[in-house]
Amino acid sequence: MDAAEALASLGGVAARGEILALVTEGALRRAVTDGSVLRRARGRYALPAAPRIGERAELRELAEAGRRAAHELSGTAILLSAAARWGWPTKWVPTRPQVAVPRNRRVPSLAKRGIDVRMRDIPSGDREDGWVTTRVRTALDCAGLLPADEAIAVLDSALREGAVERDELLLGAARLPPRYRRKAEDRIRRASPLAANPFESVLRWIVSDIPGLTLDPQVHISDEEGLIGIVDLADRGLRLVLEADSFAWHGDRAALERDCIRYNRLIAQGWLVLRFSWDQVMHHPERVRALVIRTVQQGYLRVRRPLPDGYAT
Structure with a gap:
């Protein structure tokens, strides 16, 4: 049994000690090096998330379009x-390549029709291969400039990959201009390497500030x-599960x-399960949020705990 097989037998996400009970430390280290096992957080490991159909090819095409546009300008x-x-992986894909050019550069009007041009100076130390921002600079830019849900999706993906660390990003965010710093730092702290995909990341963000709700991603739930299974999001105190349900999963x-x-085993074990489709999460976040708020309120009544501030009684 190799490390990836051991991790699969543990449900796909496990602590270091659980894995080392089945394989050697050397086997775990080799699996992390070759990418068959991901280090998601200190002492926590997971199998790589299976990409949706065509996702890798789509990302390659987007990257190539960005490379061509960067060279053109x-x-x-x-x-x-x-x-x-x-x-x-991100919440949305850009309809046009996003490219920064120096502030004093004149860009032909024709080029702007096909390229999303941002007037911004990028130091050479923040570029890689001469045409793209480094991983850290990319994550910081997304944290400070994108809408919150899009930023969280990117940051979750970056941390999940394991090539950047949260502390490294927070150190970089401390050097950002004040108007971006607080926003970026807050989003970096809220990001999670445990999120399986942008669908789950956006769902977590939509409900992240609901009073009385404390959700953890990728929670193991067992019975006798x-x-x-491993659920997408769970509040252990309220015994509430939120699932980002894809059509492909039930194919x-x-x-x-x-x-x-x-589903039935979760219910029998006392968990309340809410399931949301991709369309609901991406296009109707206010409906998702309202439903979760109502459910949280009922959850507090179900476990006979005082409602947190902000709920009508």
């Missing part, structure tokens, strides 16, 4: 175009029969059967 690919270069009869059994 003698500029630097930034934001989501740079995130694509590093293989980071063993592991029920055949066997998958539907497994999901029904899993």
Whole structure:
């Protein structure tokens, strides 16, 4: 049994000690080096998230479009175009390559029609391969400049990859201009390497500031029969589960059967499960948030705990 197989037997996410009970430290180190196992946080490891169909090819195409646009303008690919270069899945993909050029540069009007041009100076130390922002600069730019949900999706992807560390990003954020610093630092602290994909990241952000709700990503839940599964988001105190349900996950009869059994075991174990589709999360966040708020209120009544401030009684 190799480290990836050991991790799969533990449900896909496990602590270092759990893995080393099954394989040697050398085997775990080799698996991290070759990418078959990801180090998501200190002492926590996970299997790489399976990309959605065509995702890798889509990211390669976006990165190549960014590279061509950067060379055309003698500029630097930034934001989501740079995130694509590093293989980071995002909430949205840019409709045009995003490129920064020096502030004193004149850009032809025709070029602006096909390229999202930002007038910004990028120091040579923040560029890689001569045309794209480094991983750290990309993550910092996204943290400070993108809408909150998009920023969290990028930061989760960056931390999940393991090539950048939270402390490294916070150190970089401390050097940002004041108007971006606080925003970037807050989003970096809220990001999680445990998020499986941007779908889950956006769902977590939508409900992140609901009073009385404390969600952890990728939570193991068991009953007397063993592991029920790893749920997307869970509040252990309220015994509330939020699932980001993709259509592909239920693509055949066997998958539907497994999901029904899993769902019923969660309910029998006292968990309340809310399931949200991609369209609901991405296009109707206010509906998602309102439903979760109502459910949290009922959850406090169910466990007979005083409601937190902000709820009508």
